Amino acid sequence: xxxxxFTVIAVALDENLAxxxxxxxxxxxxxxxxxxxxxxxxxxxxxxxxxxxIDEDDRIxxxxxxxxxxxxxxxxxxxxxxxxxxxxxSWIRSGVLPDDADHxxxxxxxxxxxxxxxxxxxTHARRGGLDDAAERHFAAAAELAPNDFTIVxxxxxxxxxxxxxxxxxxxxxxxxxxxxxxxxxxRTRN
Amino acid sequence: MTATANTTTILAEDVxxxxxxxxxxxxxxxxxxxxxxxxxxxxxxxxxxxxxCVPVPDRSSLDHPDGVDLSAVADALGRPVLVDADAHLVxxxxxxxxxxxxxxDRRAPDAAVFDLQGDRRQLSEWSGTRRLLVAxxxx
Numbered sequence: 587x588x589x590x591x592f593t594v595i596a597v598a599l600d601e602n603l604a605x606x607x608x609x610x611x612x613x614x615x616x617x618x619x620x621x622x623x624x625x626x627x628x629x630x631x632x633x634x635x636x637x638x639x640i641d642e643d644d645r646i647x648x649x650x651x652x653x654x655x656x657x658x659x660x661x662x663x664x665x666x667x668x669x670x671x672x673x674x675x676s677w678i679r680s681g682v683l684p685d686d687a688d689h690x691x692x693x694x695x696x697x698x699x700x701x702x703x704x705x706x707x708x709t710h711a712r713r714g715g716l717d718d719a720a721e722r723h724f725a726a727a728a729e730l731a732p733n734d735f736t737i738v739x740x741x742x743x744x745x746x747x748x749x750x751x752x753x754x755x756x757x758x759x760x761x762x763x764x765x766x767x768x769x770x771x772x773r774t775r776n
Numbered sequence: 777m778t779a780t781a782n783t784t785t786i787l788a789e790d791v792x793x794x795x796x797x798x799x800x801x802x803x804x805x806x807x808x809x810x811x812x813x814x815x816x817x818x819x820x821x822x823x824x825x826x827x828x829c830v831p832v833p834d835r836s837s838l839d840h841p842d843g844v845d846l847s848a849v850a851d852a853l854g855r856p857v858l859v860d861a862d863a864h865l866v867x868x869x870x871x872x873x874x875x876x877x878x879x880x881d882r883r884a885p886d887a888a889v890f891d892l893q894g895d896r897r898q899l900s901e902w903s904g905t906r907r908l909l910v911a912x913x914x915x
Binding site: 592594595596597598602603609618620621622625626627628630636637640641646677691692693694696699700702714723739740 | 785787789791856857858860862863865867868869870872874875876878879880882883884885887888889890891892894897899900902903904905906907908909910911912913914915
């Protein structure tokens with residue numbers, strides 16, 4: 587679909603550019619990094635992979651939905667992208683939007699915004715060697731947004747916690763128990 | 777309380793490191809630095825970015841003997857602020873109106889990001905193209 591005025595823009599919610607680089611190998615579309623959590627704050631992105639469809643007039647035509655943008659994520663999500671990519675093809679070729687495109691997504695609330703600010707302060711404190719301040723702000727962020735994976739799981743590799751270990755499964759269990767809340771089109775999984 | 781001046785890291789659209797006079801938990805900055813820090817200048821008509829101005833009804837709420845109170849300026853712009861005076865760090869979020877417009881009015885907001893070479897980019901560079909914004913992570 588490269589010649590149809592269409593592109594994927596992949597944005598990693600990571601701090602370390604070098605860690606993202608292997609994901610961009612052999613990828614022809616732009617791969618960017620939201621080191622400062624500004625995109626996730628504005629677009630209310632609380633989990634990954636989240637996809638937003640945007641038209642040529644900067645209108646969000648289908649809001650946040652947890653979807654793999656390509657099978658490059660299948661290994662992590664277990665979800666294959668084919669159903670979603672069919673919907674994308676219909677949109678690009680015929681302008682047809684799926685029924686769920688009308689779903690209204692709420693902006694982050696004030697606690698969730700505060701969590702992003704704490705997270706941002708924490709990453710900079712950590713870079714500046716202020717480990718106590720970093721720990722304090724990572725903890726405050728997780729308390730304010732306990733179901734936001736970009737906050738709670740995003741902090742794991744920055745705080746020496748295995749993001750694929752026990753802490754992740756605790757987060758995932760809590761998230762499911764809370765009804766799998768996120769800012770996006772509701773997903774029915776499994 | 778005695779005010780002390782320290783280089784402080786301020787996280788807004790850009791990351792800047794101006795000298796801040798700390799009056800307790802209030803970060804006081806040189807008013808001429810506001811454009812650099814926040815992209816908004818303080819003028820007689822209010823806080824302005826290019827031709828757009830936000831009136832400030834109570835100008836005295838911003839003023840401080842050593843400059844202007846950055847937290848009060850952010851408040852006046854409807855932007856959330858988080859201050860850590862001990863760590864000399866300030867984070868300033870997007871205006872709440874921008875977050876509401878993104879979700880309620882479906883206007884895709886611009887945001888500053890980085891490419892893998894470490895160069896700053898704007899999402900608006902891809903305006904005019906239908907696109908899938910895919911947020912992913914290595915974690």
